[in-house]
Amino acid sequence: MPATRNALARLSRFFSIAGLVLLAAHSMAAARPNILLIVADDMGFSDPGAYGGEISTPNIDALAAAGMQFTNFHVSATCSPTRGMLMTGVTNHLVGMGNMKEIMADNQKGKPGYETWLNDSVVTLPTLLQDAGYNTYMAGKWHLGMRTESQPLARGFTHSFALMESGADNWEEKHYLPGGSATWIEDGKQVALPEDFYSSFTYADKLISYIDEGQDQDRPFFGYLAFQAVHAPHQVPEEYIEKYSDQYHAGWDAIRQQRYARQLQAGLLPDTGERAVSDDWGTFYSTPHIDWDQLSDEERAYRARQMAVFAGMAEAMDQSIGKVIKYLKDSGQYDNTLIIFMSDNGGESTVLREVAPLFYRLRYNTDQEALGAKGSYSEYGPGWAYASNTPFYSYKGSPFSGGMRVPFIISQPGQIKPGSRSNSFGFVTDITPTLLEAAGVAAPQGEYRGRKVHEIMGTSMLPLLRGQATRIHDPEHITVYELAGGIAVWQGDYKLVTSKTGAIPARKGMQLFDTSKDPLERHNLAAEMPEKAAQLYGAYEDYVKRYNVIEVPDDYRAWEQVKINGRANFIAENRSALFAIGLIVLVILGMLVRLVIRRRQR
Numbered sequence: 387m388p389a390t391r392n393a394l395a396r397l398s399r400f401f402s403i404a405g406l407v408l409l410a411a412h413s414m415a416a417a418r419p420n421i422l423l424i425v426a427d428d429m430g431f432s433d434p435g436a437y438g439g440e441i442s443t444p445n446i447d448a449l450a451a452a453g454m455q456f457t458n459f460h461v462s463a464t465c466s467p468t469r470g471m472l473m474t475g476v477t478n479h480l481v482g483m484g485n486m487k488e489i490m491a492d493n494q495k496g497k498p499g500y501e502t503w504l505n506d507s508v509v510t511l512p513t514l515l516q517d518a519g520y521n522t523y524m525a526g527k528w529h530l531g532m533r534t535e536s537q538p539l540a541r542g543f544t545h546s547f548a549l550m551e552s553g554a555d556n557w558e559e560k561h562y563l564p565g566g567s568a569t570w571i572e573d574g575k576q577v578a579l580p581e582d583f584y585s586s587f588t589y590a591d592k593l594i595s596y597i598d599e600g601q602d603q604d605r606p607f608f609g610y611l612a613f614q615a616v617h618a619p620h621q622v623p624e625e626y627i628e629k630y631s632d633q634y635h636a637g638w639d640a641i642r643q644q645r646y647a648r649q650l651q652a653g654l655l656p657d658t659g660e661r662a663v664s665d666d667w668g669t670f671y672s673t674p675h676i677d678w679d680q681l682s683d684e685e686r687a688y689r690a691r692q693m694a695v696f697a698g699m700a701e702a703m704d705q706s707i708g709k710v711i712k713y714l715k716d717s718g719q720y721d722n723t724l725i726i727f728m729s730d731n732g733g734e735s736t737v738l739r740e741v742a743p744l745f746y747r748l749r750y751n752t753d754q755e756a757l758g759a760k761g762s763y764s765e766y767g768p769g770w771a772y773a774s775n776t777p778f779y780s781y782k783g784s785p786f787s788g789g790m791r792v793p794f795i796i797s798q799p800g801q802i803k804p805g806s807r808s809n810s811f812g813f814v815t816d817i818t819p820t821l822l823e824a825a826g827v828a829a830p831q832g833e834y835r836g837r838k839v840h841e842i843m844g845t846s847m848l849p850l851l852r853g854q855a856t857r858i859h860d861p862e863h864i865t866v867y868e869l870a871g872g873i874a875v876w877q878g879d880y881k882l883v884t885s886k887t888g889a890i891p892a893r894k895g896m897q898l899f900d901t902s903k904d905p906l907e908r909h910n911l912a913a914e915m916p917e918k919a920a921q922l923y924g925a926y927e928d929y930v931k932r933y934n935v936i937e938v939p940d941d942y943r944a945w946e947q948v949k950i951n952g953r954a955n956f957i958a959e960n961r962s963a964l965f966a967i968g969l970i971v972l973v974i975l976g977m978l979v980r981l982v983i984r985r986r987q988r
Contacts, residue, residue, distance in 0.1 A: 417826075418519075418520075418606045418825050418826055419606060419722055419723060419724040419798060419801075419824055419825065420606045420607050420608075420609070420714075420719055420722055420723040420724070421515070421520075421606075421607070421608045421609065421723070421724050421725075421726075421821055421824070421825065422609045422611065422710070422714075422723055422724070422725045422726070423472075423608070423609065423610050423611070423726045423817075423821075424611045424613075424707060424725065424726060424727045424728070425469075425472070425526070425527075425610075425611070425612045425613065425728055425729070425730055426613055426615060426616065426700075426703060426727070426728070426729045426730070426793075427465060427527060427553070427612075427613055427614055427615060427616060427617040427729070427730055428465075428616055428617045428618075428729070428730070428731060428732075428733060428734045428782060429615075429616050429700065429729035429733070429774070429792070429793065430729070430732050430733035430771065430773075430774025430775040430776070430788075430792075431729075431732065431774070431775055431776065431778060431787075431788075431791055431792055431793055432645040432646075432649065432773070432774060432775065432776035432777070433616070433700055433729075433733070433774050433793070434446045434447065434450075434700075434704075434793050435447045436450035436451075436455060436793070436795070437649065437654065437793050438645040438646065438648040438649040438652065438654065438776065439645060440633065440641070440644065440645070440697075441630075441697045441700045441701060442629070442701050442704070443700065443701065443704040444704065444708070445704045445705070445707045445708035445711060446704050446707065446727055446793075446795070448711075449725060449727055449795045449797045450795045450797075450805075451804060451805055452797045452799070452804050452805075453725070453795060453796050453797025453798060453802045453804065453806070454795070454796050454797070454802050454803070454806040454807065454808055454850075454851060455794075455795050455806070455807045455808075456794040456795065456796075456807075456808050456809075456810070456812060457654050457655060457807065457808070457809045458791065458808070458809045458810060458811050458812065458901070458905075459728070459791070459792060459794035459811075459812040459813075460790045460791055460792070460811070460812065460813050460814065460867075460874075460876075461728070461729070461730055461731055461790055461792055461813075461814040462478060462730075462731060462790070462814065462867070462869055463731050463732070463782060463783050463784055463785060463789035463790050463869055463872060464486045464489070464731055464782060464783055464869060464870075465486065465527075465529055465552065465617075465730045465731060466483050466486050466487065466502075466529045466530060466552065467483040467484075467485070467486060467869055468730040468731060468814055469483075469527075469528075469529055469530055469612075469730060470482060470483035470504060470530060471483075471814045471815050472511075472730075472814055472817055472818070473504065473510045473511055473512070473530065473541070473818075474504075474508040474509070474510055474511065474818060474840075474842070475511070475815045475816075475817070475818030475819055475829075475842035475843060475844045476508050476815065476840045476841075476842060476843055477815065477843055477933055478869070479499045479868070479933045479934070479935050480499055480507060480508065480840050480933055481499075481504060481505060481507070481508050481840075482499060482500070482501040482502065482503050482504050482505035482507075482530075482531070482536075483500075483502070483504075483530070484497075484499040484500040484935070484936065485500060485869060485870055485938075486552075486869075486870070487502040487552070488552060488563075489783075489870055489944040489947045490502065490947065491870070491936075491938040491939060491942050491947060493936060493938070493939060494936045494938070497936050498934065499933070499934060499935075499936075500936060501531070502531065503530060503531020503532065503533050503536040504530040504531050504536040504541060505536075506535065506837075507838075507839060507840055508839055508840050509830055509834045509835075509839045510541045510542045511542070511608075511818045511821060511822070512524075512538075512541060512542030512543050512608055512610070513541060513542030514542070514822060514827050514829075514830070515542070515608045515821075515822075515825060515827060516542045516543075516544065516608075517542075518825065518826075518827045519605055519606070520605060520606050520607060520608045520825070521544050521596075521597075521600040521603060521605050521606070521607040521608070522542055522543045522544045522545075522607070522608045522610075523543060523544060523545050523546065523593055523596035523597060523600075523607060523608070523609050523610070524538050524543050524545075524546040524547070524548060524593075524609070524610035524611075524612065525546070525547045525548070525588075525589040525590070525592035525593040525596070525610075525611055525612070526547075526548065526549065526585075526589045526610070526611055526612030526613055526614065527548070527549045527552075527553070527612045527613070527614055527617075528546075528548040528549060528550050528612070529549075529550070529551065529552050531550075532550050532569070534574075537550070537571060537574065538571075539573055539574040540574075543610075544596075544600070545572075545573055545596045545599075546571070546572065546573060547570065547571075547572045547577075547588075547589070547592040548570065548571050548572075549568070549569070549570055549585075549614065550569045550570070550571055551566060551567065551568060551569060552566075553614060553617045553618070554568035554585075554614065555568065555619060555621070556584060556585040556586070556614055556615075556619065556621040556622075556699075557583065557584060557621060557760040557761070558579065558583070558760065559578070559579055560749075562618060562619050562738070562763070563738065563741075564741070564742045564745040584622075584623070584702075585613065585614040585615065586613055586614070586615050586699075586702050586703045586705075586706040587702070587706055589611060589612070589613060589614075589706070590611065590706035590707070590709050590710050591709075593609050593611050593710060594709070594710055594713045596609070597609060597713070597714075597719075598713070598717070601717065601719070606722075606825070608821075609710075611707075611710065613703050613706070615699050615700060615702065615703035616696055616699050616700050616703065617734070618734065618738065618763075618764070618765040618766075619750070619762070619763045619764055619765065620692070620695045620696045620699050620757075620758065620764040620765060620766065621695070621699065621758050621759070621760070621762060621764065622695060622698040622699040622701075622702050622758050623698075623702070623758075624758065624759065626698030626699070626701050626702050626758075627691075627694050627695055627697075627698040627757075627758050629697075629698065629701070630693070630694035630697040630698060631691075631694055633690075633693075633694060633697065634689075634690040634693040634694055634697075634770075635686065635687075635690045636678075637678030637679070637686070637769075638678060638693075638769040638770050638772055638773040639663050639678060640678075641693075641770075641773040641776075642662055642663055642772060642773045642776045642777070643661070643662065643663055645662075645773065645776040645777075646661075646662035646663075646776050646777045649776070649777065653807075654807075655777065655905050656902070656903070656905065658903070658904065658905070658906065658908075660906060660908060662776055662777030662906065676768065676769050678769070687754065688754050689766075689767075689769065689770070691754050691757050691764075692757060692764050692765070692766045692767070692770065693766055693770045693773075695757050695758040695764045695766075696764075696766050696770065698758065699758075707727070711725075720799070721799045721800070722799075723798070723799075724796070724797070724798040724801070724821070724824055725795075725796070725797045725798065726794075726795065726796050726817065727793070727794070727795045728792060728793065728794045728795070729792040729793055729794075730792075731782045731783075731789060731790065731792065732771075732774070732775045732778070732780075732781055732782045732784075732787075732788045732789045732790065732791070732792065733770070733771035733772075733773075733774030733775045733781060733782060733788070734765075734771055734781065734782040735767065735768035735771040735772070735781035735782065735783075736765075736782075736783075737765060737767045737768075738765060739752070739763070739765070746763055749763075750762055750763030751763070752764070768781065772788075775787075775788035775789075777905070777906055778791055778905075778906065778907070779906065779907050779908075783870070783872070783944060784872060785867065785869070785872035785873060785874040785883050785885075786883055786893075786907055787905070787906075787907055789872075790867075790874065794812070796847070796851060798824075798851075801851070801852065802851050802852070803853060808850060808857075809902075810850060810856065810857040810858050810859075811857070811858065811859060811865075811876055811878075811879075811901075812847065812858050812859075813844065813865050813867075813876075814844075815842070815843050815844030816844035816845050816846070816847055816858055817844065817847075818842055818844060819842050819844045819845060819846040820844075820846045820847040820848055820851075822842075822846075823846045823848045824848060829841070829842045830842075845858055845859055845863070861877075861878040862877065862878070863877065864876070864877045864922070864925045865877075866925055866926050866929040868926070868929070868930070868935055868937075870938055870942070870944050871885045871886065871887040871937070871938045871942055871944075872885055873885055873886070873926055875922040875923070875925055875926050876901075877921075877922060877925075879900050879901050879902040879903075880898065880899070880900060880901070880918060880922065881898070881899050881901050881907075882896065882897065882898050882912075882919060882922035882923060882926075883897040883898075883899070883907070884896050884897060884923065886937060886940075887937070887938055887939065887940045887941075887942050893910075895912070896910075896912040896919045896923065897910050897912060898910060898911040898912040898915060898918060898919045898922070899911065
């Protein structure tokens with residue numbers, strides 16, 4: 387009997403200890419937040435209602451009201467470099483996205499850091515979270531490489547439904563550029579789209595299904611929801627467009643003025659006494675100012691419809707965000723979820739139909755009444771992009787604020803003060819260290835899983851989010867950025883913008899701004915403060931040497947490179963078909979020659 391009692395006692399202690407271990411594990415999982423990272427594509431600073439826009443975005447606005455809204459947060463000026471830094475916390479020049487594939491200069495192609503896929507020198511945020519016990523899911527645009535080793539499944543996602551390329555039609559499987567392919571891969575296998583596919587709705591539903599499937603595993607999740615919206619082609623069901631049918635007939639200058647007035651009234655930006663409207667639009671592609679009043683009635687109606695489609699597409703995305711948040715609330719997961727909403731760059735000014743007008747005429751319906759529908763193609767051009775980026779100068783692709791300063795919101799119940807706001811400078815590489823610290827996961831120190839990796843370069847925002855600091859970076863901290871010839875360097879309130887090439891046609895030379903007093907980047911201080919300008923440019927030169935930046939040649943033009951690379955990609959991806967067509971043409975020509983020779987011999 388004593389032996390039996392002792393055995394029972396030992397067994398009881400074992401189960402008690404096991405129970406405590408399980409309870410501790412459960413408590414740890416509960417303490418670690420779920421993370422939902424939401425990325426809009428090509429959404430300008432002022433498009434959401436919370437940033438002054440007239441577009442209905444109640445779910446994005448609710449996130450801003452529930453958490454911290456940033457007014458001075460920056461990303462890369464184009465998408466894949468932003469996404470490379472977002473997934474790693476490391477500069478785009480090391481991760482494989484030194485330039486975007488679509489505008490890659492000839493001297494950069496194939497060089498280390500410019501592979502156009504997420505290379506093996508970095509460990510990704512989802513990998514680190516997955517190894518720490520998180521379920522990791524993504525739905526939406528990837529744009530970080532087609533090779534197997536760079537796909538979501540290989541870079542830390544438990545489940546993923548991903549568009550691999552830079553963008554695509556929102557209704558069906560086709561790319562928006564000549565020669566481009568549109569590929570969706572789910573968990574490592576190429577898949578066909580469902581018959582009822584609409585990008586924003588499908589991506590939200592996919593992410594919900596993944597989270598729901600893993601909910602009984604007692605693990606926190608990391609969800610990456612990367613919308614195609616509002617990247618061209620702008621497409622959305624008609625009922626979303628109808629709401630804005632009369633909204634935009636006053637034109638882009640009027641909308642920009644209205645948005646800026648709301649921004650100043652809300653205290654999003656300091657009132658410098660200047661108007662946000664100017665004939666000097668500023669762009670990466672030298673787009674001239676277009677006077678709305680000088681357009682014909684027909685042209686104004688067409689362009690108003692284009693912006694209505696864009697607005698409807700943004701609202702449909704917001705509704706999809708709301709669906710995910712409602713699921714989290716209904717399933718009891720919302721209160722332990724940290725949510726980020728952001729855009730990957732500023733509004734896009736490019737009119738792609740100018741690259742290949744015949745392609746777009748043959749492949750898409752561009753009639754006014756069709757815009758937004760399946761089979762249509764709509765893009766809103768520099769005028770509306772100028773309104774999207776209110777009150778800033780320039781567009782996507784540019785190192786000025788119009789290309790890089792984006793809406794950015796972080797919300798977490800009980801952890802971040804509702805309705806708080808920060809004008810502290812932040813950069814996309816700050817996101818990875820923030821999320822790792824929130825999850826209690828250590829960042830790798832130059833090595834991971836027995837291989838060397840680049841160290842994370844950003845700074846955690848957690849002290850700011852928890853009210854323990856007033857800014858993200860020390861005032862002396864320097865952040866350097868380069869893409870396609872465009873250069874930006876920040877230190878404290880100062881920002882240097884310049885280019886060593888002709889890549890930025892507008893505002894050539896050194897441009898130095900005090901962003902605290904001059905957020906619109908109107909007053910160049912380089913002549914008044916030559917030492918500060920030289921210091922910041924010296925930091926850029928050090929950056930070039932340290933990270934093996936390959937600068938574009940002096941005659942580089944991103945717009946021209948789009949055309950060159952587009953033609954090259956079309957030939958490369960259609961080589962077999964082009965060869966077959968060429969062979970058929972040669973056979974026909976041969977037959978014609980023989981026919982002519984025979985006739986002459988008669």
